[in-house]
Amino acid sequence: MIKLLRFSAASEATGRPRTSFYRAIKAGLLPPPIKIGEASAWPDNEIDLxxxxxxxxxxxxxxxKLVSDLVAARSYAA
Known part of the structure; x- marks a missing residue:
């Protein structure tokens, strides 16, 4: 079962503080969050990979390439 991580848990899992975490997303080195209403979260399997x-x-x-593939696979997950 895939868990969704809020920012604090995703940041902790990667060992990156806020600024570094969002820079990595912008650089394509971490997947962008998914929106759940007003909240953002990251699938734990993507962070783990x-x-x-x-x-x-x-x-x-x-x-x-891995991050790109993970984001592309989101549309096929359902």
Whole structure:
């Protein structure tokens, strides 16, 4: 089951403070949030996969591709 993480949990999971977290989203290194009404959240599996790619030493190019693929897959998840 996929859990949705609010900002504080997603930030903690990545080890990035607010500014760095949002810069990484802008750079394509983290997936953008999904909107749930007025709130924003991140699927925990997406954050987990990005963390695993970082731990594995993947390049920024590889991580950007992963993030792009994850965001594209959102429309097929339902």
């Amino acid at each position: 990005v963390n695993k790619a970082l731990i594995a030493g993947k390049s920024e190019t590889d991580i950007k």
